[in-house]
Amino acid sequence: MINLTINGQEKAVEVDPATPILWVVRENLEMNGTKFGCGIAQCGACTVHLDGQPVRSCSTPISQAEGKSITTIEGIADEDGTLSKVQQAWIDVQVPQCGYCQSGQIMSATALLTKNPSPTDAQIDAAMAGNVCRCGMYGRIRQAIKIAAGIEQPTTKETIA
Amino acid sequence: MSDAETMADSPKKKGKWTRRAFIGAGVVAGGALVVGVAVRPGNPIDRLSPMLANGQDEQLLNAWVKVGADNVVTAVIPHVEMGQGVYTALAQMLADEMDADWATVRILEAPADKKYVSDSIGRDFLFPDLEVPEIFEPTVAGGILELAQAMGLQFTGGSFSVRATGQRAMRTAGAAAREMLIAAAASEWNVPATEITTENSMLSHAKSGKSEPFAKFATAAAEQSLPAKPKLKSPENYKLMGKPLARHDIPEKVDGSAVFGIDANVPGMKYAAVKAAPVVGATVASMDASAAKAMPGVLQILNMGDFVAVVADGYWQAQQALNTIDTQYSKTEGDDLNLDGLFARYDSYLNDAGDDGGDIETEEGDVADAFVRATTKVEAEYKVPFLAHATMEPMNCTAWVRDGKCDVWSGHQAPVNARQAAADAAGLDFEDVTYHNAYLGGGFGRRSEKDNIEMAVRIAKATGYPVKMIWSREEDTMQDHYRPSATSRFQGGLDADGKAVSWSNIHTHLFDPQEAPTVPYYNIANHKIRKVDVPTHLRFGPWRSVDHSQHGFFIESFVDEMAHAAGKDGYAFRRELLAGSDRHLKILDLAAKMSGWDQPLPEKHGRGIAFVPSFGSIIAQVAEVDMSGAKPKVKKIYVAADAGFVVNPDGFIAQMESAIVYGLTATLYGEISIKNGAVQQSNFHDYQMLRINEMPEVEVQIINGDHKRLGGGGEPGLPPLAPAVTNAIFAATGTRIRELPLSKHSFA
Numbered sequence: 001m002i003n004l005t006i007n008g009q010e011k012a013v014e015v016d017p018a019t020p021i022l023w024v025v026r027e028n029l030e031m032n033g034t035k036f037g038c039g040i041a042q043c044g045a046c047t048v049h050l051d052g053q054p055v056r057s058c059s060t061p062i063s064q065a066e067g068k069s070i071t072t073i074e075g076i077a078d079e080d081g082t083l084s085k086v087q088q089a090w091i092d093v094q095v096p097q098c099g100y101c102q103s104g105q106i107m108s109a110t111a112l113l114t115k116n117p118s119p120t121d122a123q124i125d126a127a128m129a130g131n132v133c134r135c136g137m138y139g140r141i142r143q144a145i146k147i148a149a150g151i152e153q154p155t156t157k158e159t160i161a
Numbered sequence: 162m163s164d165a166e167t168m169a170d171s172p173k174k175k176g177k178w179t180r181r182a183f184i185g186a187g188v189v190a191g192g193a194l195v196v197g198v199a200v201r202p203g204n205p206i207d208r209l210s211p212m213l214a215n216g217q218d219e220q221l222l223n224a225w226v227k228v229g230a231d232n233v234v235t236a237v238i239p240h241v242e243m244g245q246g247v248y249t250a251l252a253q254m255l256a257d258e259m260d261a262d263w264a265t266v267r268i269l270e271a272p273a274d275k276k277y278v279s280d281s282i283g284r285d286f287l288f289p290d291l292e293v294p295e296i297f298e299p300t301v302a303g304g305i306l307e308l309a310q311a312m313g314l315q316f317t318g319g320s321f322s323v324r325a326t327g328q329r330a331m332r333t334a335g336a337a338a339r340e341m342l343i344a345a346a347a348s349e350w351n352v353p354a355t356e357i358t359t360e361n362s363m364l365s366h367a368k369s370g371k372s373e374p375f376a377k378f379a380t381a382a383a384e385q386s387l388p389a390k391p392k393l394k395s396p397e398n399y400k401l402m403g404k405p406l407a408r409h410d411i412p413e414k415v416d417g418s419a420v421f422g423i424d425a426n427v428p429g430m431k432y433a434a435v436k437a438a439p440v441v442g443a444t445v446a447s448m449d450a451s452a453a454k455a456m457p458g459v460l461q462i463l464n465m466g467d468f469v470a471v472v473a474d475g476y477w478q479a480q481q482a483l484n485t486i487d488t489q490y491s492k493t494e495g496d497d498l499n500l501d502g503l504f505a506r507y508d509s510y511l512n513d514a515g516d517d518g519g520d521i522e523t524e525e526g527d528v529a530d531a532f533v534r535a536t537t538k539v540e541a542e543y544k545v546p547f548l549a550h551a552t553m554e555p556m557n558c559t560a561w562v563r564d565g566k567c568d569v570w571s572g573h574q575a576p577v578n579a580r581q582a583a584a585d586a587a588g589l590d591f592e593d594v595t596y597h598n599a600y601l602g603g604g605f606g607r608r609s610e611k612d613n614i615e616m617a618v619r620i621a622k623a624t625g626y627p628v629k630m631i632w633s634r635e636e637d638t639m640q641d642h643y644r645p646s647a648t649s650r651f652q653g654g655l656d657a658d659g660k661a662v663s664w665s666n667i668h669t670h671l672f673d674p675q676e677a678p679t680v681p682y683y684n685i686a687n688h689k690i691r692k693v694d695v696p697t698h699l700r701f702g703p704w705r706s707v708d709h710s711q712h713g714f715f716i717e718s719f720v721d722e723m724a725h726a727a728g729k730d731g732y733a734f735r736r737e738l739l740a741g742s743d744r745h746l747k748i749l750d751l752a753a754k755m756s757g758w759d760q761p762l763p764e765k766h767g768r769g770i771a772f773v774p775s776f777g778s779i780i781a782q783v784a785e786v787d788m789s790g791a792k793p794k795v796k797k798i799y800v801a802a803d804a805g806f807v808v809n810p811d812g813f814i815a816q817m818e819s820a821i822v823y824g825l826t827a828t829l830y831g832e833i834s835i836k837n838g839a840v841q842q843s844n845f846h847d848y849q850m851l852r853i854n855e856m857p858e859v860e861v862q863i864i865n866g867d868h869k870r871l872g873g874g875g876e877p878g879l880p881p882l883a884p885a886v887t888n889a890i891f892a893a894t895g896t897r898i899r900e901l902p903l904s905k906h907s908f909a
């Protein structure tokens with residue numbers, strides 16, 4: 001039996017302690033927002049927070065979460081459902097396309113802004129380069145992070161020539 | 162087909178448009194294609210009602226729209242959402258024609274039913290050049306439906322959704338629904354229909370001061386006959402089309418609630434991990450699963466012949482157990498093949514074809530004569546590798562086969578095909594299968610194949626309980642249906658003025674679209690384009706922009722080589738080739754202007770231009786690269802695009818950004834290689850993806866050049882990218898790149 005806290009709730013799960021956090025969250029706790037992408041910590045789709053630190057849940061055994069607090073994409077909005085600044089910026093900039101990688105992107109961006117409320121482009125690169133977006137929304141991800149940080153305001157550009 | 166008189170002879174023949182037979186017929190690769198018949202005014206409303214409407218409060222108006230008692234207008238979208246924004250764009254088109262209140266419009270994906278096969282897709286897929294006579298344009302669910310049904314097309318791909326289904330079906334459905342509502346209100350109010358206006362899902366009659374919501378007349382409207390020719394809006398009256406409206410599917414993609422195929426949750430389901438034979442066509446000769454059997458959670462170990470499956474209580478348990486199984490495979494003819502050997506095979510077929518062999522795709526004038534007489538002769542050979550799709554969501558499917566029924570959950574680009582594949586694999590009838598489609602975590606063509614559906618159904622049939630099959634990333638990379646590798650050879654001739662006078666090309670394979678290797682938009686008097694089919698055991702599949710992904714690179718690289726040989730600038734040379742085509746020139750000029758083409762750049766920087774019309778859209782791109790480091794750094798991509806009329810500009814721009822990243826990833830890194838018949842790459846460490854730190858700035862401008870004939874959005878942004886980048890590298894360094902990816906080349 002492994003005791004852990006997930007999105008503020010205490011849970012006990014009976015699994016092999018070597019099971020990656022990803023599969024415990026998805027299959028035992030039935031929270032599907034965290035995604036499987038590569039299984040070897042190369043794409044970031046599975047990113048969750050462990051005591052506030054971003055980790056790749058596909059490659060982190062549940063034993064490491066014993067007695068710690070896991071936060072997933074389902075746990076970053078306010079309790080009343082108000083979206084976090086990062087989530088709202090993601091909508092404002094219309095970031096997601098297929099959306100599959102976006103839980104991981106948002107978790108990485110959230111961790112970055114918690115640690116560094118006003119990141120430079122290089123710091124955004126460093127924090128986000130572990131998250132692959134096959135739909136290629138990197139430009140929008142960068143812009144959304146800056147808007148969430150209050151560094152930039154949403155803009156509309158004239159695009160019809 | 163019931164009426165033999167309506168059958169045309171061949172798919173290639175352009176049938177005459179008569180009232181009785183307004184479409185031809187024939188066969189396409191891989192599937193039966195039957196006959197189109199005359200206008201078939203059948204309204205499928207009766208059969209579809211139970212599937213879409215919830216009880217008596219809702220009335221279906223026609224196959225693409227419903228109006229609820231709460232006055233909510235629901236657009237029924239016969240396409241799947243894979244990030245391209247199709248739900249929103251198609252709903253915009255329908256709602257605009259209907260004058261529905263956008264704030265309350267809802268979206269419902271059509272069920273995987275043959276009635277939802279889009280007739281417009283059937284038409285554009287099979288007969289892209291046919292102009293539809295006006296009399297047939299607005300018929301709802303007309304005769305081409307039967308044709309498309311026969312092909313199993315409920316297909317999302319080919320950049321077709323907006324330009325075909327949207328332009329033909331959704332707009333027509335919206336306009337028809339509006340006219341039926343007006344007719345119902347006119348009858349009830351006893352006023353002329355021409356005096357009734359519509360706005361924000363309300364019907365109004367100014368003279369009498371009457372005003373009621375659509376819902377009030379939904380029942381009566383459903384009893385109206387379908388208008389033969391609903392009137393579509395002209396662009397100056399568009400209220401929603403042309404606006405960058407926010408996508409409907411985005412809110413649930415930022416809070417983790419969006420449901421993808423892999424998120425299917427069926428009570429009591431178990432999990433399967435699979436490993437297919439590494440060489441396509443091989444089967445399991447023997448396997449030692451003794452260790453796997455003893456592992457925790459393992460329920461069943463299945464030798465399925467072409468693959469091995471482990472079913473367990475959890476996916477991770479299944480995968481861990483699978484990893485311990487030692488499997489031997491049968492020998493195949495592909496076992497000895499390496500990538501070098503395959504390209505050598507391409508060379509040998511091309512050599513054998515010589516100057517006159519192979520299949521002629523297009524020919525005009527006398528290429529041989531023009532080339533002999535040319536003042537300057539240019540020759541070049543280009544190569545591109547196999548590419549995997551690498552959707553972020555690995556292939557998966559959940560299935561449950563029991564009591565003569567089958568349920569399937571997945572995200573698929575062709576739900577009707579998926580349902581049929583499930584039926585075939587389960588040994589059941591189509592009607593016995595319920596197919597549940599979900600969001601696609603990337604499609605790009607990969608999710609138009611049926612291998613994952615068949616595998617999951619076979620596993621579920623063997624177990625009897627619901628099973629979620631998930632492919633590992635390794636399996637996803639090594640068992641793809643790949644973008645074909647290809648070799649292409651060119652000879653071009655220039656006259657004394659540096660004008661292009663001949664263009665000869667021979668290349669390996671042709672998949673789709675048929676026009677991908679051709680250059681009808683360039684004024685070159687003599688041209689001849691041929692192909693040779695070369696056998697290869699790897700499975701081919703459509704990959705974003707399909708054959709344009711290879712030929713865009715081949716053609717636009719060679720045009721650049723000809724420009725250089727002519728002593729001309731790449732932009733100026735293309736202007737000459739496009740002389741007289743104003744719409745094309747506008748786009749080329751816009752891209753050049755956006756990029757500041759004439760402005761100086763720092764040392765070791767270069768600009769490259771490329772121009773590729775595809776999927777009905779005209780795109781020019783200018784790439785700016787910095788070659789001062791050890792690796793090429795792509796700094797900025799300028800995109801000028803004419804897609805006829807862009808329905809959702811922000812969504813269209815997002816597609817351009819996306820296609821650029823997909824194309825740039827392939828240009829920089831993409832290569833699937835083969836050793837002893839098997840794919841060598843397995844995961845993102847050796848099949849590298851572009852990441853945020855490598856993202857170029859992207860600037861897009863749109864020209865709406867023809868609101869009657871729309872172009873696609875999902876794919877056309879890709880083909881010009883690779884040649885724009887490699888032409889820029891040439892401008893910066895003088896090094897001509899004739900083989901992709903760039904990671905094969907040293908720039909130090």
